[in-house]
Amino acid sequence: MTRPVRLADVAREAGVSHGTASNVFSRPEIVRDEVRERVFAAASKLGYAGPDPKGRLLRAGKVNAIGVATAEPLSYFFDDPFARTVMSGISQECDATGAGISLVSAANKEQLAWNIQSALVDGFIVFCVEGGSRLVELTRERKLPFVTLDFAEHDDTVATIGVDDVAGAGMAARHLAELGHRRFAVLALPTIETGYGPTTLERAQNAIYSGTRDRIRGYFEVLATHGIDVKAVPIYETENDEASTRAGMEHLFASPEPPTAILAMSDRMAMAALDWLRERGIEVPGEVSVIGFDGVPESAVSTPPLTTIAQPIVEIGRRAVQTILGFDGTIRRETLDVELIVRGSTAPPPSGS
Amino acid sequence: MTRPVRLADVAREAGVSHGTASNVFSRPEIVRDEVRERVFAAASKLGYAGPDPKGRLLRAGKVNAIGVATAEPLSYFFDDPFARTVMSGISQECDATGAGISLVSAANKEQLAWNIQSALVDGFIVFCVEGGSRLVELTRERKLPFVTLDFAEHDDTVATIGVDDVAGAGMAARHLAELGHRRFAVLALPTIETGYGPTTLERAQNAIYSGTRDRIRGYFEVLATHGIDVKAVPIYETENDEASTRAGMEHLFASPEPPTAILAMSDRMAMAALDWLRERGIEVPGEVSVIGFDGVPESAVSTPPLTTIAQPIVEIGRRAVQTILGFDGTIRRETLDVELIVRGSTAPPPSGS
DNA sequence: CATAGCGCTTGGATCGATTCAAATTTTGCT
DNA sequence: AGCAAAATTTGAATCGATCCAAGCGCTATG
Missing domain, CATH: 3.40.50.2300 (Response regulator)
Structure with missing residues (x-):
């Protein structure tokens, strides 16, 4: 491989200063036509690839x-x-x-x-x-x-930039409680670095991820006000993927008194739960209700469509960029609103239970 | 905003040359402990953010x-x-x-x-x-x-890096023809820059996108060998999105003799077609068969699961990176194999037709 | 003809680091 | 202490551009 052509080489070839050569590429309108042509000719003769962004960057300072x-x-x-x-x-x-x-x-x-x-x-x-x-x-x-x-x-x-996890989780729990459910189970996001399995309320409340903590808090505060025995609600911690969620469902439904309402901390888990239930022939929402969290686009087209707590996800992304690009030195903590979207995965519990 | 701290400032503050200061950050093991500590101290006193990648880049040449x-x-x-x-x-x-x-x-x-x-x-x-x-x-x-x-x-x-589009499309057409279908319709990828709507075989054969051209060719060569009247097969050009695909289905099924087999040039179109058919209460694959192209992960979990021509998509991505990273100056044109994956969206046509 | 004004070109300074040959300090050994 | 070898440190050169004050040539004006 031969050494790449630099702007200085082009300048020399064209018999102009490097300053002029630079202008030919970055502000062509200020150089005389004849000179511009000569520089372009030199550039193409030498096989110049155009001003190298690496060099430009250092001077310009902004990467864009x-x-x-x-x-x-x-x-x-x-x-x-x-x-x-x-x-x-x-x-x-x-x-x-x-x-x-x-x-x-x-x-x-x-x-x-x-x-x-x-x-x-x-x-x-x-x-x-x-x-x-x-x-x-x-x-x-x-x-x-x-x-x-x-x-x-x-x-x-x-x-x-985030959402009010406590309020969102509260809305989820309230929705199911008001539908009449009494037997709940929680599919939780990670509470510690690695691993999955059944966990306790206390451990979940001390999760190292604040999102997990806040959603737990939202769920249980509302459940408590509806007279649910909070300590009896099983919590299964997953890794927010298909495999660990399935393991969680396996575990929760092995109980003699399986839940009629699943509070999933993410739509991804909720949808995996839906799949698991369908494979087992368990009716959703007839026998079991499932509510997700996030409001990802896929949740609208799952079978059945998922009832969930929708975050303004796209808006979060847009604002994040705006915050960076328009950074003025002030630190802001934005909290966006969530919204309960009732679709087809929640209903009153079966009358027998 | 104050001017950011440069390595040279740190060097001056610590009373060493900038060469040494540079070594402290990039090859700490070669400078004496005492000096290293002094430089680090100066750096943190001045609030140095570490060597600026912009500067490093120019010297190093590789962006990584x-x-x-x-x-x-x-x-x-x-x-x-x-x-x-x-x-x-x-x-x-x-x-x-x-x-x-x-x-x-x-x-x-x-x-x-x-x-x-x-x-x-x-x-x-x-x-x-x-x-x-x-x-x-x-x-x-x-x-x-x-x-x-x-x-x-x-x-x-x-x-x-690509796949043999002609062969893949041929496999799709053959699969449906062998199932006994006689009334086909094609949902085509764009043939020109913008716009969508019904198009002709001739226009599609001259599509500016080679993928479109090749798939058309693959479909029609095989259809012809099965004795299908190739000129009578309607082709609807979409923009490979939901809206234009729906418009296409609307158009194709407005015909007095609607197709029993849809050849979609992408899974995205095929899945949109599936949705459209389901909403109309048209049975897939009972009344209409649909075959996609690509083999995206979603195609495995659509309802019904999509029969499709699968490309090794992930492999294509990996190879592309390998080609760039291991570039040795030679230009290669790689063609990977496609595979027919028969799932639930294709079956023999209804016996009456 | 001298001078002002305009338009283009020049070349040195700069952006922020890394590199390397040469200079200097340390260390090891007798 | 003396000296060679080893370990560090130095400082100039380099990476590839852009910027800008100064300079130059040309035309228009009095």
């Missing part, structure tokens, strides 16, 4: 791209329905402003640090699904504007 | 990120099932090698040019869905390694 970071593998952005929908909102806003998107992630921790440190971006949007605070620290060190999504640790030095 | 370009809006990567699945493969490979991903796109043409020209990447993967060749030209000018996906124009100067 925003980074989206997560501690999950990169494919998370394309596989997870929630992430995908947020990304869709981020994309819309980036398209509108002409900014690019850089996806940043890493399989292992050292990689993560390096990737965050060397990402060429003007700011970060941080997905706080797992390993949240480590990622946040790393990002903070870059001293670039950044927003976290759903990072509700009450830390006023980090900007966050 | 690969660009994925399309002429569609950025949200295409997250909304379209095929794109999403390719991205998933790309992600896996990038995760494995530690490379980042930059998404490049543009709403309008000038933006596109600028975005391609200024993308900070080591190579490009080009999605050739629309506006293919313009995008390819722009990318070629960067003189970086690049691979196109499904860009079958027979141009040996561009590397491509």
Whole structure:
């Protein structure tokens, strides 16, 4: 491979200064036609690829791209329905402003640090699904504007966009309780770094992820006001994927008194639960009701369509980009409203129970 | 906003040369402990954010990120099932090698040019869905390694990874013909830049997108060998989205002799067709058979599950990354195999017809 | 003919780091 | 202590562009 052609080479070939050569490419209107032609001719003779963005970048300072970071593998952005929908909102806003998107992630921790440190971006949007605070620290060190999504640790030095998880979970529980359900079960998001299985209310209340904690709190506060024996409600902690959710359903329905109402902390779990129930021939919503959380697009077309607590997911993505691009030095914590969307997966419990 | 701290500031503060300061961050093991501590102390005193990747980049030359370009809006990567699945493969490979991903796109043409020209990447993967060749030209000018996906124009100067569209479409047509169908209709991918509606075989054969042309060819060659009157087979050109596909179904089924077999050029269209048929109460596969193309994950869980021609989509993504990262100067055109996956959306036609 | 004004071109400074050959300090050994 | 070898540190060069104050040539004006 031969050494690539630089602007200086073109300038020399055309017999002009590098300043003029630069102008030919970046502000063609200020150079004389004849000179411009000569420079273009030299450029194409030498096979010049155009001003190298690497050089331009250093001078310009702005990358014109925003980074989206997560501690999950990169494919998370394309596989997870929630992430995908947020990304869709981020994309819309980036398209509108002409900014690019850089996806940043890493399989292992050292990689993560390096990737965050060397990402060429003007700011970060941080997905706080797992390993949240480590990622946040790393990002903070870059001293670039950044927003976290759903990072509700009450830390006023980090900007966050999220929803009121407590209220949303409360709406879910209230909906089912008012339908007459008395036997509940919770399919919970991760409470600790790894692993899944049945857990206790106390452990769930101390989950390291604030979203998990808040949703638990929302569910149980409302359940308690409806006179449900809160300590008897089984909680199964999953990894928010198909396999662990199925294991959870297996466990919950092995009980002598299986639940008639499932509170799932994500639509992904809720939809996996729906699949499991359908395979077992258990009627939804006839025998068991299921309510999700998130309001991902897929939830509208599941069978049956999922009743869920909808977040304004696309809007979250758009605002995140706006926050980065219009960063003015102030840290804001935005909380958006959620909405109960009643579809076909919830109904009163079977009369016998 | 104050001027950011540079490595040189830290070096001065710590009383060392900038060469040493640089070593402290990039090769800490070669500087004496005492000096290293002093530099770190100076850095944290000044609030240094660590070596700026912009500066490092210029010296190092490699960005360690690969660009994925399309002429569609950025949200295409997250909304379209095929794109999403390719991205998933790309992600896996990038995760494995530690490379980042930059998404490049543009709403309008000038933006596109600028975005391609200024993308900070080591190579490009080009999605050739629309506006293919313009995008390819722009990318070629960067003189970086690049691979196109499904860009079958027979141009040996561009590397491509794709499938044998003719053979795949042929398999689809053969499957339905052997099931006994005689009344076919085609839901086609775009043949021209914009717009949708009924079209003719001749126009479709001259589609500007090679994928469209090849699939048409595959369908009709096989149909002809089964004695079908090829000129009577209606073709409806869509924009590969829900709305235009529905319009297409509306049109095709308004005919006095509606088709019993739908050849859809993408799973996305096939699934939209399935929805449309279900809403009309038309039985699939009892009254009408539908076959897709692509084999996106969603096709396995539609109702009914979709019979389709599966491409190795994830593999395509992985290979694309490997091609860029391991670029050795040779241009390769890889053609991967497709496979007929028979699921629940195809069956013999109703006996009466 | 001198001078002002305009338009284009020039070349040095700069962006923020890394690299490497040469200079300097330390260490090890007698 | 003396000296060679090893370990560190230095500082200039480089990566590839853009910016801008100064300079130059040309035309229009008095």
